Amino acid sequence: MTVVRVTHGDRLARFGVGWLGHLLAVHGAALEVAHPKKLGGRDELLEDFVSLVTTFAGRLYGMRSADDRRRLLAESGQCRPGGGQ
Numbered sequence: 001m002t003v004v005r006v007t008h009g010d011r012l013a014r015f016g017v018g019w020l021g022h023l024l025a026v027h028g029a030a031l032e033v034a035h036p037k038k039l040g041g042r043d044e045l046l047e048d049f050v051s052l053v054t055t056f057a058g059r060l061y062g063m064r065s066a067d068d069r070r071r072l073l074a075e076s077g078q079c080r081p082g083g084g085q
Contacts, residue, residue, distance in 0.1 A: 002029040015048035
């Protein structure tokens, strides 16, 4: 039997570790988490939601800062407007 071992569940995935464990079991593998969190269903769901919001907020801010860099480069004449060099 194949065993996937991780120290903490969030090292495997930001969210949905329980689902991944079930998927591994369906395919004949096992998931072992050395230091599992002791959360109930509602707390785990809330933590997953916060992780999602944090991830997408970071992407949104990253996109915004990339747009700002492109705009500043275009204004300085170092690249053409629209993203082309």
